[in-house]
Amino acid sequence: MKKQLLFIILTVTTLNLTGQNDLIGLKVGLNSTNTSSDFLSSTNYAKTGLSAGLTYEHLFKRHLIFGTDLIYNQRGFKDDVIFYDIEGNPTSEKYTTKYNYNYVSLPLKLGFTFGKKLEGFTHFGVIPSFLVNANTIVPTFDSNANRHGEETFDITYCVSKFDFAGLFEIGANYPLNETYLFFASFSYQRSFTTLTNANYFTNSTIKMYGMALNLGVKYALTK
Numbered sequence: 001m002k003k004q005l006l007f008i009i010l011t012v013t014t015l016n017l018t019g020q021n022d023l024i025g026l027k028v029g030l031n032s033t034n035t036s037s038d039f040l041s042s043t044n045y046a047k048t049g050l051s052a053g054l055t056y057e058h059l060f061k062r063h064l065i066f067g068t069d070l071i072y073n074q075r076g077f078k079d080d081v082i083f084y085d086i087e088g089n090p091t092s093e094k095y096t097t098k099y100n101y102n103y104v105s106l107p108l109k110l111g112f113t114f115g116k117k118l119e120g121f122t123h124f125g126v127i128p129s130f131l132v133n134a135n136t137i138v139p140t141f142d143s144n145a146n147r148h149g150e151e152t153f154d155i156t157y158c159v160s161k162f163d164f165a166g167l168f169e170i171g172a173n174y175p176l177n178e179t180y181l182f183f184a185s186f187s188y189q190r191s192f193t194t195l196t197n198a199n200y201f202t203n204s205t206i207k208m209y210g211m212a213l214n215l216g217v218k219y220a221l222t223k
Helices: 002-017
Strands: 021-037 045-059 064-084 090-105 108-114 119-141 147-154 162-175 180-191 206-220
Touching: 021 064, 021 180, 045 090, 045 206, 064 119, 064 206, 108 162, 119 180, 162 206
Parallel strands: none
Antiparallel strands: 021 045, 021 206, 045 064, 064 090, 064 108, 090 119, 108 119, 119 147, 119 162, 162 180, 180 206
């Protein structure tokens, strides 16, 4: 009986490994992020940052995929502040404040593949992210109100430490050989949570959204 049970376990294990695929890889790219907010000026605009790290995928059946990444993710936005004259009219002068937020992100994704030689894929998922550091860069002025540089303020201590976003991703894999695949992907993410709290832009909401373009290589562990 024990031998039969052992044989069944080994058979099931072998069957489970047959046709499945585990892949690990490296990815690097650029993301462009911005914010939806209830108080920032209409002139706020996107920041481009680095997105890089590790990726893992498990192919359950022929086309169904579970994936996760470990990503260092630079996000942020910029905001123009316009000067006004003593009568309250906007002038041609303005300066830009930069808001930078750097995270470690752990995307969790489900999706499917399609195609053969050039294999397409699409993913849906969520992105929990944990703040590493944050800063604000503002221009500085001399006593005559002439701009002469920038000053950086560390705001890590006051920004919300956790961000949670939804994710949609599409891309393609191209096999270089039986073991390695080159891939490219485009993704869109949008936060459900706000950067703000009682210590940072109190009673306001700032939610991040953005797009990312990534390139990378995957290595097949099992087949």
